[in-house]
Amino acid sequence: MASASSRMSQDSLYRRLLDRAYSIITPRAQQRAEIPKLIIETAPRKTIIRNFLEVASRLRRDPSHMSRFFLKEMAVPGAIEGNSFVIYAERNPRTVEMVYERYIKFYVVCPVCNSIDTELLREGRIYILHCTACGANTPRKGIG
Numbered sequence: 001m002a003s004a005s006s007r008m009s010q011d012s013l014y015r016r017l018l019d020r021a022y023s024i025i026t027p028r029a030q031q032r033a034e035i036p037k038l039i040i041e042t043a044p045r046k047t048i049i050r051n052f053l054e055v056a057s058r059l060r061r062d063p064s065h066m067s068r069f070f071l072k073e074m075a076v077p078g079a080i081e082g083n084s085f086v087i088y089a090e091r092n093p094r095t096v097e098m099v100y101e102r103y104i105k106f107y108v109v110c111p112v113c114n115s116i117d118t119e120l121l122r123e124g125r126i127y128i129l130h131c132t133a134c135g136a137n138t139p140r141k142g143i144g
Contacts, residue, residue, distance in 0.1 A: 036051070036055045038052075038096065043090075044090065045088070047087040047091045048084050048086050049085040052085035059104075060118075063080055064080070065107075065120070065143070066103060073102065074089070074091060107120055107127070107129065110134060110136055112131060113133055115132075118130060118131050118132065120140070126141070126142065127141070127142060
């Protein structure tokens with residue numbers, strides 16, 4: 001009888017510890033899985049992405065790579081100024097978001113498991129999208 005009660009106490013201890021572990025790990029995993037939103041401001045003859053460097057670091061991407069993609073897609077000049085990315089043309093915020101979504105789809109999300117836990121590695125003129133979640137390597141064309 002003593003072993004049955006100790007077994008039940010071990011089971012309840014195990015469940016409490018497991019619940020505690022999930023409560024610690026789950027928020028971190030959800031934070032990694034969330035794609036950060038852009039804070040876009042439109043000024044006369046300018047469009048400013050206020051949190052550009054923060055977004056690039058959350059996605060683990062080189063800010064210059066991201067900025068080149070934006071400038072090439074929208075065919076406009078621009079520069080990184082502090083934490084912001086300034087596009088020297090007035091663009092609709094929805095247009096900027098659509099370009100951002102294309103970047104996410106092509107250079108961030110793993111095509112095999114749809115995870116955003118990826119790294120962008122360069123081998124010559126070709127980029128390799130390496131997924132840290134499933135281990136897949138997917139070749140990607142350079143920006144140009």
